[in-house]
Amino acid sequence: xxGLFKRTTPxxxxxxxxxxxxxxxVRSGCTVPPAFPVVIVDARGATRxxxxxxxxxxxxxxxxxxxxxHPGPYTVDxxxxxxxxxxxxxxxxxxxxxxxxxxxxxxxxxLASEAGGRLGLDALAAAMEGALQRELADGGLELPPCATxxxxxxxxxxxxxLLYMRFGVSVDDCxxxxxxxxxxxxxxxxxxALAVQAKAPAASPAPATAAAPAADAPALADARALRRLFLxxxxxxxxxxLAALPACPELFHRQQALLxxxxxxxxxxxxxxxxxxxAPGQALDASEQLRRVRxxxxxxxxxxxxxxxxxxxxxxxxxxxxxxxxxxxxxxxxLEADCDGRRRASAEVAA
Amino acid sequence: MNATIGSVECRxxxxxxxxxxxxxxxxxxxxxAEVKCTAPGDGRLxxxxxxxxxxxxxxxxxxxxxxxxxxxxxxxxxxxxxxxELAVVLADRMVRGVWHGHGPVLAxxxxxxxxxxxxxxxxxxxxxxxxxxxxxxxxLAHLGQLSGHPDPAAAVSTARAWFPLHAGGAADSLCWVxxxxxxxxGDAEDEECAIAVxxxxxxxxxxxxxxxxxARHFDGRTGKGGRWRxxxxxxxxxxxxxxxxxxxxxxxxxxxxxxxxxxGRLIASGQSAAWHAGRVDxxxxxxxxxxxxxxxAAPGDRILLxxxxxxxxxxxxxxxxRALGASLACVERIGII
Numbered sequence: 169x170x171g172l173f174k175r176t177t178p179x180x181x182x183x184x185x186x187x188x189x190x191x192x193x194v195r196s197g198c199t200v201p202p203a204f205p206v207v208i209v210d211a212r213g214a215t216r217x218x219x220x221x222x223x224x225x226x227x228x229x230x231x232x233x234x235x236x237x238h239p240g241p242y243t244v245d246x247x248x249x250x251x252x253x254x255x256x257x258x259x260x261x262x263x264x265x266x267x268x269x270x271x272x273x274x275x276x277x278x279l280a281s282e283a284g285g286r287l288g289l290d291a292l293a294a295a296m297e298g299a300l301q302r303e304l305a306d307g308g309l310e311l312p313p314c315a316t317x318x319x320x321x322x323x324x325x326x327x328x329x330l331l332y333m334r335f336g337v338s339v340d341d342c343x344x345x346x347x348x349x350x351x352x353x354x355x356x357x358x359x360x361a362l363a364v365q366a367k368a369p370a371a372s373p374a375p376a377t378a379a380a381p382a383a384d385a386p387a388l389a390d391a392r393a394l395r396r397l398f399l400x401x402x403x404x405x406x407x408x409x410l411a412a413l414p415a416c417p418e419l420f421h422r423q424q425a426l427l428x429x430x431x432x433x434x435x436x437x438x439x440x441x442x443x444x445x446x447a448p449g450q451a452l453d454a455s456e457q458l459r460r461v462r463x464x465x466x467x468x469x470x471x472x473x474x475x476x477x478x479x480x481x482x483x484x485x486x487x488x489x490x491x492x493x494x495x496x497x498x499x500x501x502x503l504e505a506d507c508d509g510r511r512r513a514s515a516e517v518a519a
Numbered sequence: 520m521n522a523t524i525g526s527v528e529c530r531x532x533x534x535x536x537x538x539x540x541x542x543x544x545x546x547x548x549x550x551x552a553e554v555k556c557t558a559p560g561d562g563r564l565x566x567x568x569x570x571x572x573x574x575x576x577x578x579x580x581x582x583x584x585x586x587x588x589x590x591x592x593x594x595x596x597x598x599x600x601x602x603x604e605l606a607v608v609l610a611d612r613m614v615r616g617v618w619h620g621h622g623p624v625l626a627x628x629x630x631x632x633x634x635x636x637x638x639x640x641x642x643x644x645x646x647x648x649x650x651x652x653x654x655x656x657x658x659l660a661h662l663g664q665l666s667g668h669p670d671p672a673a674a675v676s677t678a679r680a681w682f683p684l685h686a687g688g689a690a691d692s693l694c695w696v697x698x699x700x701x702x703x704x705g706d707a708e709d710e711e712c713a714i715a716v717x718x719x720x721x722x723x724x725x726x727x728x729x730x731x732x733x734a735r736h737f738d739g740r741t742g743k744g745g746r747w748r749x750x751x752x753x754x755x756x757x758x759x760x761x762x763x764x765x766x767x768x769x770x771x772x773x774x775x776x777x778x779x780x781x782x783g784r785l786i787a788s789g790q791s792a793a794w795h796a797g798r799v800d801x802x803x804x805x806x807x808x809x810x811x812x813x814x815x816a817a818p819g820d821r822i823l824l825x826x827x828x829x830x831x832x833x834x835x836x837x838x839x840x841r842a843l844g845a846s847l848a849c850v851e852r853i854g855i856i
Contacts, residue, residue, distance in 0.1 A: 184647075212761075224748045251669050254776045256856070305580045311779050312821045313769055314850045320838075344855040348738075353676070353776040354702035361674030361702075498583050505584040 186238035190263075191287040192263050193278055196228035204236040205265070206278045213399045215276035237287075239263045241340065244293040245347060246300055248311055253351040259296075260341035261331065272403060275336030280369045281399040284392065292335070299334050300327065303476050321503050326480070333407075333437050333479035334472070361419035386461040390443050393464035397507070400471055401434035407478045412493070429500050436507055446513040456514060463509035471505045525808035527613040530625045531606035532651070533596050538625075540593045543610040546715055551829065554611070556774065557591040557635050564595060568607050575608040576632035578662055579617060583850055588727070601629035602642050605654050608633065608662070618665055619817040628654020634747050635672055636662040648738040666783045666819070668819040670773060675701045678773035680766035680785040683811045684758055685804040691811040695754040696763055698770040700747040710735070713748040718756055726761060733794030734768040738777065739852065749777065765789030765823060767855060783819025783845070797852040809836050818844030826851040 185192055185204065200206050206218035211231030218224045218234070226234050232276055240262035247256050263275050279287065282295075303309045309326045310319060327340045414420040445459055446452045452460075477499060482493055526544040533539050556568035568590060576582070583629035588611055588625040598604055605628030612618040640655030652659050656697040660677075660746060667679035677699040684694045711732045716724045731749065751767065765787040772778035773785070788808055789799045805828055812822055815838065822845055824832075840847045 179529075227551070249780045251671055252778060253778055255778065271619050291559070302580060306784055307819065310846065312846055312848070313773070313779050313785060314823055314848055314853060315855070316780065316850075319848070321845075346739075351776075352592075357674050357676060357700075358702045360672070364674060468547050497629045498585060502582060502584045 169231070170425075186240070187234065188290070188294050189238075189286055189288050190240075190242070191235045191237035191283060193285055194234040196226060196232075196234070198226050200224045200226060200236045201304065204238055207235045207237065207273075207279055209233045209276075209280040213280050213395070215272065217276070227289065233286075235424070237279070239264060239265070240337075242289060243341075244289065244294065244296070245345065246274075246297045247347075247351075248300055248304055249299060253356060254346065254348045254353050256345050256347040256351075257300075257503075258341075258343050258345045259327075259339055261337040262337045264338050270468070272361050272406075273336060274333065277399065277403055278335050281396045282392075284461035286331065296331060296337075297334060299330060299472060299476065302472065303330055306473075306476075308476055308480055309491050312387050329482050330476055333482070334475045341393075386458060387443055390461045393461075393468045394437065394440055396471055397437035397466050400435075400475075401430060401437055402473070404474050404478070405430045411418070411478050411481040412489070415489055418490060419493060422497070426493075426496055426500055429504065433500070433503055433507055436511070440507075440510060441513075452513060459515055460510050463506045467503055467510065469504040470499050470506065474499050474503075524612055527610055528623075529606045529610040529613065529620075530623065531603045531627055532547060532625065533602070534643055535597070537594075539596060539606070541590060541603065541606045541610045542593075543588055543590045543614040545586050545614050547775075548585055553584065554761055555587060555589045556606050556607075557589070559592070561594055561595050564749070568592075571604050571607055571633055572611045572826070575636070575662065577634040578636035583615070586615065602627040605638060605641075605652065605659070609652070609700070616818075620668050624652065625650065625651040626654075626659075628652070630654065637670070637672070638662065666781075667770070667773070667785055668780060669776075675699050676774045676776065680770035680773070680787055682757065682763045682766035682786065683788055683808040683815075685807050685811075688807060691807055692755075693762075693811070693815050694758065695735070695771055695782045696767050697752045697754075698767065698774045699750045699752075699770075700774045700829070701750075703746060703748050710747060710749075713836075714751065715749065716751045722799050726764070727767060729766045730767055730794050730847045731771055731792075733791075734771065734797070734853070736795045737797040746762060761790040762788045762804075762821075764791060765799055765825075765853075768794060769823070772853070774831070781818055781819065781821035782791065783821065785821050785823070786816070787823040789823065789825045789850075797854050799825050799850055799852060801825040805831055806812075806833065813839050813843075816840055816843045816845040820845035822847045824849050 194200060194206065202224070206224050206226060208226075208228065209213055209215050209232065210229070218226060241260055242262070243258060243260045245256040246259050266273055300309070304311055309323055309330065311323050312319065315323070315365065324342060327342060331337050331339055349412060361502055408423070408430070411428065412423060414423045417510055444452055444459055477495055484492060526542060529541045529543070531539045531541065548578065554569050554572045556572070558564040558568065572590065573589075589593040590607060590610060592603065603654050605626040606624075609618065609620065609624060609626050613620055619726060622836070627643050628638045629641065630637055630639045632639070638654035638659050638661060641653045641658070654660070660663070661673070664668060664677070664679065667681070668677045676698060679695045681693045681695050684692055686692070703710070711728055714728050714731055716727045719727070750773070753763070766785070769785055769787055773780060788802055790802055791798050791800045802825060809832065822840060824847070826849050829834045837847055
């Protein structure tokens with residue numbers, strides 16, 4: 169192991185940009201063609217776009233990361249319901265040029281907080297599909313059987329808002345498609361039956377091999393979740409301030425209280441204790457570490473819900489604002505509970 | 520402090536023939552555990568209750584950390600008896616508004632995999648009480664089945680839809696139709712011959728076969744022989760008319776993974792002389808069925824009626840349904856838009 173063949177960053181295949189990859193990390197010193205915007209993420213997670221020169225020569229300071237992305241357009245098939253694999257939504261989307269009025273670009277934030285290296289089109293599509301399925305299950309979006317044209321239009325509007333708020337992509341086309349050619353439900357069910365039969369006799373030898381490579385996976389998941397909390401909470405506060413304009417004094421007080429709680433949360437997220445320590449020099453049990461990871465993962469679920477809620481708040485009539493504020497209070501309460509759980513060193517709670 | 524927000528009760532029959540009452544209340548959490556369980560004189564039983572509730576909550580997407588649910592049972596079942604588990608899970612869902620039972624709920628069932636939403640079976644015979652919810656195959660095999668959704672882990676995809684049955688006013692009720700599909704292994708059998716309707720007469724069997732064959736032809740996947748072996752069951756053994764057809768066809772589409780899923784139940788009334796074209800024709804008894812739907816609709820339900828009813832719907836019906844949290848559409852044809 170002389171480290172002869174070690175590379176600091178894996179060489180990215182620039183040809184896949186725009187086809188299978190949406191964004192690729194770029195090393196310092198590279199020159200990026202003018203068609204591809206470059207996002208630079210600094211050591212504190214703040215993002216900026218590289219200047220609009222004819223072709224961009226990327227120069228990075230210490231701790232900075234650069235991504236070049238292809239603005240699209242891309243077309244992906246999303247499954248709105250996990251239980252209905254033969255019906256999908258063929259969605260065409262693109263990543264817009266930087267909006268000069270916005271203080272931060274949502275897509276840049278997505279790259280900074282969640283990408284962590286190459287962002288494949290399949291990974292982005294899977295994340296979009298997850299957000300869509302979750303919102304349909306929670307009732308934020310409605311796509312019922314035999315949807316009428318009005319219901320479809322309302323769904324499209326909600327979908328556009330959701331994907332713009334959550335990922336910073338704008339949907340330009342979305343049509344229902346029959347996926348029976350590629351997703352054969354009968355074959356899936358047959359495979360499920362086989363898996364059930366195969367699992368019954370021999371279940372013991374599998375976990376031993378699977379556990380070895382996943383040893384540091386919880387720590388990594390926790391670090392990623394904390395990074396998301398640290399970077400996204402301030403932006404969520406900013407979005408809430410702009411999107412949920414209160415309609416009456418009572419809502420104004422509720423909004424102020426929510427912003428204050430989010431502020432405390434975001435300060436707390438920046439000062440989370442290390443995963444593996446209870447106190448300086450004192451290690452924490454593995455089971456308690458897993459509990460902490462569980463809480464930080466649940467906190468990211470709340471973050472997803474919060475972005476989806478911001479999408480619903482956009483352009484809602486004042487009469488419908490009160491239930492959405494209640495939803496917002498639920499999400500903030502969940503975030504508080506999970507951040508508190510992540511901070512604690514033991515699980516005990518009063519009954 | 521206003522301690523109680525809401526409270527519900529759910530019953531379960533014990534092996535010795537006595538009724539166990541599970542009561543659940545909801546109150547602000549105030550830094551306590553999200554579920555608290557109490558059982559008279561038995562700490563281990565309370566622990567198991569809490570475990571069951573926490574596991575069953577894994578199948579829900581929405582979590583609210585602001586509430587504490589307190590669940591108690593009025594007397595302890597015999598050691599080793601587990602039929603009360605389903606009643607505890609349902610009480611926890613009802614008190615939080617996740618599921619809406621109609622009338623008093625009697626439920627018996629146990630499971631080794633509550634985190635998957637599976638209900639494995641029940642031990643006690645509940646013959647005297649016809650409205651009981653019984654866990655296990657043939658009854659409630661999966662928690663999603665409460666709103667007719669297929670089990671995401673089972674090899675048989677089973678979906679339910681409901682249709683209004685008119686029986687002279689007071690006895691009107693919602694009846695379910697259940698379609699279970701299983702992939703046909705080979706290519707020999709004809710799909711239409713592989714549709715079984717146990718417990719129904721020949722005329723009903725023929726009607727079911729023709730409706731399903733027509734509606735599957737509408738999918739446009741012809742040739743290639745059969746894909747599915749199908750079993751159709753009805754909640755009521757005997758009834759008249761053909762207004763169940765729309766519910767049957769949609770349950771079939773949901774079971775085969777080709778239809779959007781409603782959040783709650785799918786309630787439909789409609790028939791057709793041309794399912795192969797996807798057309799929905801009108802049915803009779805508009806007024807009593809609408810009155811029944813207003814009584815029975817729950818949040819998240821999807822109600823589908825024939826297009827011809829659109830102009831004749833009673834005043835305030837659409838608003839009433841919407842106020843209940845359900846959605847309504849009058850459709851001319853099945854399928855996407």
